[in-house]
Amino acid sequence: MILSERPLRLGTRGSPLALAQARMTARALCDAHGWPDGAVAIVTVQTSGDRIQDRALAEIGGKALWTKELDRALVEREIDFAVHSMKDVETLRPSAIRIAAMLPRADVRDRLVGADSFDALPANPVVGTSSPRRAAQVTRLRPDATITLFRGNVATRLAKLAAGDVHATLLAAAGLDRLGQGDVGVTIPIDMMLPAPSQGAVGIEALADNDAVLAVLAAISDRDTFDCVMAERNLLMGLGGTCHSPIAALALVDGDRLHLRAEIISPNGQETVSEDARIDPQDRDAAQAMGRRLLDRASPALRSLFEA
C-alpha cells in the first residue's frame, strides 16, 4: 500500500553517513511493504550543523543544528518523515514531531583509529575528538593525552588523522560500518568506553498527527532498539545534560527488563559517577531517576556541567 500517487518523501542531511542511513531506511520500507524502488524519494536538506565546520557543536548551539531544518521541512510538509542518527537528536522534541520508528541498532561501540590500543599510543598523545564524553574517557585512560577539537564528517576526520594532525581519533563503529569502512580502527570494549546515549541507532521522525505515515513507519521499527534508546533518552532527561556534558549510557535487553548503565565523567577524567540497574522498559521514570541520582552524587564542579 503506497499512501498516494506520489512517492513518500524521506528527508535527510546530505552527509555520506546520513545518505547511507537514508538508503537503508528506504530499502527497509520498500521490503516491508512490497513497494517498488522509487516508492520512497530521498530529499536532502542542508543543516546548520553541516554548514559550520570550524567550531565545536556545543559552542554553536548544540544538537538542534542537526534537526532544525529537517523539523521545519516536516512541519511545512515538504517531507513526510525524517531520518536521523538518534545520537544527534535532542532530548526534548517539539510536540508536533514524534519519534515514529527505529531501525535495528548497529554496533554501539567506538573504534580507536590511529593506534592499536590506548596503551600503544606514544607518550603525551594528541587525540582528536569534539565529544566531551570521548575526551573525558580518553583522559581517564591516558592522563597524558591532549585533546584537540575534531569536527567534520567521518571522511574529513580520517583525512585529518592521515595528515598527521593527531595520533588517534575515535569514531562510532556504526558509522564506519555503514560507510563500508568496517576495517578501520580497533573496536573498544564497552567496559572501557561506555558509548554515547543512542549511539548506533537510526531513528525516523514524522508529524505526530500523520497517522498514515506513522503506521507505515511502525512496520519497520525494532522494538528492542526503540525501548533501549528511549531509556537512554529518559536518562538524559533526568540529567538535563547538553552536548557540553560528558555522559555515557547504554541499555541492553535482559529478559523482560532493560539493563541500563550510565556514567558522567569530569573533563579531566578524575571523577566518574556511574550506576547500573535493571528497569522495566515501560517505566519512563526509572531511567530519569537514575539520571537525577547521578547528579546528586556528583561533585559541584561536575554537576555544574549539567546546568543549562
Ligand SMILES: NCc1[nH]cc(CCC(=O)O)c1CC(=O)O
Ligand atoms: N556526532 C556525529 C555522529 N552521529 C552519529 C554518528 C555515528 C553513527 C551512530 O552512532 O549511529 C556520528 C559519528 C561518530 O560519532 O563517529
